[in-house]
Amino acid sequence: MMNRIALCCGILLSASTGVEAKEKVDFSSDIQPLLSKNCLACHGLDAGSRKADLRLDQRAAAVDAGVIVPGEPDESELVARVETSDSILVMPPVDSGHSLTEQEIALFRRWVAEGAEYEEHWSFSPPVKVEPPQGEQSDWPASAIDHFVLRRLEDAGLKPRSEADRLTLIRRVSLDLTGLPPTVEEAEAFVADQSPKAYEKVVDRLLASPAYGERWARMWLDLARYADTKGYEKDRHRDIWRYRDWVINAFNDDMPYDQFTIEQLAGDLLPDRTTEQILATAFHRNTMTNEEGGTDNEEFRVAAVKDRVDTTLQVWMGLTMGCAKCHSHKYDPITINDYYSFYAFFNQTQDADAEAPFYPTPTAEQARQIELQQVKLQELKSEPETDEAAIKEAEEALKAIQESIPKTPVMLELAPKKQRLTKLHNRGNFLDQGDEVQPAVLTEFVDAPEEVEPNRLAVAKWLMQADNPLTSRVMVNRLWARLFGVGLVETEEDFGTQGTPPSHPELLDWLAVDFRENGWSMKQLLKTIVMSQTYRQDSETTPELIEADPRNRLLSRGPHFRLPAEVVRDQALAVSGLLTEKIGGPSVMPPQPEGIWKSTYSGESWQNAEGPDRYRRALYTYLKRTSPYPAMITFDAGSGEVCQVRRVRTNTPLQALVTLNDTAFVEAAGALAKRMEEAGDTTRAQIAHGFRRVLIRPATEAELDRLVELYESLDGDLLDAGELLKAAGVEQGDARLVAVANVLLNLDETVMKP
């Protein structure tokens, strides 16, 4: 218990330290983070862990308790307790491991002196589109984005950088929008295009390319925790690639984000639902099922439902629910009751830790074949003299196609009579259930829709309601982060009070509203961003710029960071001419080292693909959760076990070993060397050609000199030509060029976005 009398013993520190008293203390940026980090674990929403019956997350509660006396810091216990040097009384307590700096303590005092005003957390009120500010450098901005960015740059005494040259720009935007580099021809055409719309034409072409859907589907599949196996001990095969292809198609068709959301969360509940809409619900069938002997199906069904709840709120609203399933959230307004009320929506599907229910999900080709066969059958049957043998043959052909249709696990609702009761799980334990709860959305954030049946469809629509403050912000921030390397809100996974505040709040809101106003078009959103001058800046930097804007949070230069795992591979295959351009279909098994798959019980094995499937884009590589593809995880891709909101990029020697020695990259070097050989008569010309294919820009003389020097130094028996060529998958050729191509594919510039 707090002992108010004992407070008098505390020695009050002077509050003059360090803080300049020119502007009013801002609750959201100054006080909320301090409260959140240091106080709310014991004095927040969660009654279970609350100490001294005191809440500091609500102004009224803190004032009623007499802990904060607005305007009177000397009367406020909060101020006294953070200022005291008495180790028994001081807050936060010594053994909490938290402590405040002198500046932070002074902030508390000033904030109380100024009236101790609370504000709602920035992301919990709806975004508003404000007029972009006008900066001084009026000739730079090309869009609203640039105005917001310029304002912050000028405030910091910085200037934006000039536009990147066209070769850099087309490589950057191609890698970003399609996950593939441009061809040299495409780059040359862009350079030669004198039209003022030259860049926009490139952007439009890329957005219309089928590769666009593949690139952005991969982003979504991280969130959907997509994998080709069921997880846990047995981790057997799961046929769910039709869902992956659904995502690719949705991106390529620029399905509006609201429809995209509704179909994945509740396609089965739509009136006149189509097969494709039911297929979309496989989003939430990517949860794992446990086939280990003797496991309790209910335990793992519950785990899957919780995963769906957590993933839904994480993906659409940037809220973390990890804690609320055991106790009320300590920081954000989500009680354990809220959690299980939301859980109730997801607790009514038929699946129960097994793959069923399935739904037949024919590919477009299969659907066409079926129709053809049916027409044929109809014709045969309607002939005056029926040919029984022909009919039988046609029937069998039809049956064969129907049997080959992939059956995808989907979400289907239980019949009303069979619906489950939902109760609280005390401390998250499904065996220890408490009071019954009714399905309810999180009304602390957005009002519930009126007069609708309380089911998943209502949840999906609630997420997309115009007054939902988070959905749009979270998605625009996500796409921004894929383009710039860091989101405007760095903690993409947490928009709650524990997350980081946005670097450009008005820009984020402008984009969020714009996204909704544009009918939730993701292509339009991406176009808006990549058309900005902010995106088009060159990415060169200087020691001074690193000093002033070390992490480019002010956007003082173009984005520059390592390409994602899949793009590292796809680019190597593309520039060497190996890439198989085929969209969709069952997952494939490109070469991986022997003995990677040693799963405990399943007899399934990895068979290195030969032919076109050896060189498909990385998103088609078979993903086994307990044994993900080594080259991909080394470059920070996930295993699909849980929803992955962002990948933290690393830079390790194991990555170097992949791009130097992995079969895919050695074979890419072989194919590239072959192209180089065919493209010129001299070594220098050949190397220049290879350089150009990889980096799109021509090599400088110094670069060529160095590579030619390398080539010439690889004489004598430094290389065993026969062996190296064989490893590189070419029958005959110039092994020295293979070694040079291997270097080209490993350049820093190659694996970095330019």
Add this chain to the structure above:
Amino acid sequence: MTNEPLPLGLESVRATTRRHFFGQAGLGLGAIALSSLLNGESTAATNPAWKIPAKAKSIIYLHMAGSPSQVDLFEHKPDLQRLHNTECPQEYLEGKRFAFIKGVPKMLGAQFSYKQYGETGQWVSDLLPNLTTILDDICVIRSVHTDQFNHAPAQLFMHTGNSLLGYPAMGSWVTYGLGSENANLPGFVVLSSGGKTPSAGKSLWGSGFLPTVYQGVQCRTDGGDPILFLSDPPGMSRAARRKTLDALADLNQFQHQNVGDPETMTRIAQYELAFRMQLSVPEVMDIGRETKETLEMYGAQPGYVSEAESAADPRVLYKGDDPTFANNCLLARRLVESGVRFVQLYDWGWDHHGSSPGESIDETLPIKCRQIDRAVTALITDLKQRGLLDETLVIWGGEFGRTPMMQNNKNTELVKGFIGRDHHPYAFTMWMAGGGIKPGVFGSTDDIGYYIAENPVSVRDLQSTILHQIGIDPHRFSFPYQGLNQRLIGPTEEGRVVHEILT
């Protein structure tokens, strides 16, 4: 000093990930770029509040995947012998879930005889004759219990602190906190034997929500590359590789001059480290460099590749003299000697349900014990002789225990080769040695070894103790994720350092 969790910011995580591979010293070329990147961030990371005085510098964790029978190895229970082959009393069955047992099983006494050894007069069965000679160097904990009774969740719980997938392994946590002592080797190495990886797969050494740089690096001993992609392509000599890397570094330098991103310098350094690893890893992995006496002590055979490693069902090929696990034990010593922080061994094949002679208590357990007994004894002895035992924490155990009842498969009677036990999470035995652990016995179970009688040690207690010994306060050591300050020992305060077993 605050105990602020290490910041989640991308750059700062990247900076710390670099430190992981660079070790503490920093390395020529990269060090400049590194120190400039770390500017202003290093204090929180180098002297955080969770750091406490360390008793151990490294950890070797020997996990017997499938879970050995404590009843037949460490738990001498005359009362159980008396009840042998009688029906299990109802009190032990009510409200219990078993993986495979159905109906009323029969009690199953130890299948091997026990004798007393060491200064404490501990009972150990005949299956571990070598281990009995070093009993006074290890601490046998007879009272470990877990929440999980299936392999994958129980293994995950033991190693990641959570029975679901997606959480960082203990080795990831430790290297995230402490980095590596050797700039040329990964900090967290995994070795496996027994022909298969454990049930929960590579998730057991995954880095979960920590950056992937902290995931365990599985070193393979089956004749291929010890680390994936370590070998240059066939036909490329080491001298040629050197020349290509020189050219690569020069071109990357040009790039750095033009663009000025410090990450380019880091990349140059990482390629150099990769080049050094190409030598250092095979070197440290080459047990052929050990003396004949050492090899003999472990029962190790350099270059041996067991048939079991490539068999569809390795259990039928188990032989008592298979040296794969012994080789891995010797490797573990070489690795910690070289400064590797966390060496994790998994030995598969300990799930003795009795459903076939290849997985039975009476036929398979003795074979598995022969595979490990001499090797683990040699490991402790060898570490001790080299003065490394004090600074190396060694842990041995499974993910749970086995029932004192027989698993009534198809046979209700005892049939040779079909004697088995089901999973038992309520009480089982593990042992620890070195790294500030006091030798002796801790905890006990009831008369038939079903429940713990005194001094229970939970999985969270074990994890707390392990972190404590390596110099990490388990309660303060966290990483922010999903709205929680995530910890190895979970969100609650139940985990406790078992001070009673510390020196």
